[in-house]
Amino acid sequence: MDTLAGLLDGPRARGAFLVRSLLTPPWSILLRDESPVALCAVVAGDVCVRPASGGVIHLTTGDVAIFRGPDHYVIADDPETPPQVHILPGQECRTPEGVPLGTMSDLMTRPGELGVRTWGNDAAGATELLTGVYEVHSEVSSRLLATLPPVLVIRHDTWDNPLVGFLADEIVKDEPGQSAVLDRLLDLLLIGALRTWFARQDEGAPGWYRAHSDPVVGPAVRMLQSDPASPWTVASLAKKTGVSRAALARRFTELVGEPPMAFLTGWRLALAADLLREPDATLAAVARKVGYSGPFALSAAFKRVHGISPQEFRNAG
Incomplete structure (x- = not known):
């Protein structure tokens, strides 16, 4: 097992939190869940990310972003849109004023839901995101994550990877063994993105x-x-x-x-x-x-x- 494989052998997705979001502007979410690592794939639309470190990162269809915890960040339709929902550890959701809204899982299963593992503000939303959150801390993965930037982006036109499409197809299914299928697809997408990023770093990649x-x-x-x-x-x-x-x-x-x-x-x-x-x-x-x-x-x-x-x-x- 090498260090990159160790990222997934230790905190390998086991019932990892996965959600499909359908959104229409204006929308903005403050992520304060402090998970070790999260992945966001843009299936459709355009997205802005505001890391705690400052600046704005623009994502578009097919882009994949990896967020290194425990840093906070905002993901929104526009950099100027104020957060409407705060997501805390355990995927607990609150309003900006601190009013509890339940957990993200609760919101995905209430009457009038948008679909299996789906959340958002509009069933016809032009923006579709897939988010996977690894909530288990690992000392092995810490050795790897410490070498990453707070937000790592793989652009859609710089790699050939069909897994975003596969994950988008599978996340809305509710069949026996579906959780294991999604976990493995999330693992493969994450490891593929990380391997692609490390391979491009030349002297900037970690020594190991x-x-x-x-x-x-x-x-x-x-x-x-x-x-x-x-x-x-x-x-x-x-x-x-x-x-x-x-x-x-x-x-x-x-x-x-x-x-x-x-x-x-x-x-x-x-x-x-x-x-x-x-x-x-x-x-x-x-x-x-x-x-x-x-x-x-x-x-x-x-x-x-x-x-x-x-x-x-x-x-x-």
Whole structure:
């Protein structure tokens, strides 16, 4: 598992919040849900995004935007349209004055609904949006999300991806297993957009991503990520990649930004943090899965990096 795949292997969509919005101007929504990551695809119409950092981003039909949490942002028909609805954590909806409107799920299932998983102000609205929200935090995905801008945009004319159309077709269906179908389509659309964006960043992409194409460091990174439980050393990794220890350490640090064993420690502890959120996972089992000799060794490393013990981390989550 690499870091990009880890984004979806940890917080993989499982009943992710998905909504189709049909809108006619004037409309404006303030997103304050603070989810780790959200995706918005414009099926039809034109949209303005106002990130908390300032400025205006214009989206049009076929564009896909990825929003990195927990930043707030406004999505509207026009930059000057004031927000009419605030969406809070748990998809709770309120008026700008704070009056509760229920959750987004409530609004999608009330009498007179616009359709399956559909919300908005006009059944004939010229603007159609698909929004998917990942509400589960993951330490693995945090390593990736930290490298992203607050709003990442993939323009419709810069990539050839049929998934927006597939998701638009499937989101309005109410058939057995539909939730799983939508989760997988959302995953594929998100990973496709991220992979496309990273591939275009050249030197701006994170080191671990650029390292994947390197003939020496790429295999080393993949081995560490796919098998963190192995007792890796720089020597054993160098032997597997067919270079000297010095050459591997130098090239790895140059491309990834940290030495091989430091990278492995960070990856192991990110995996451990995600596993600790599983209700039935014991500390001993987590330690074995991520390559520590036992609970004590994992606890010591975890506290050194996170500042709290694994048990305290679990209780806080």
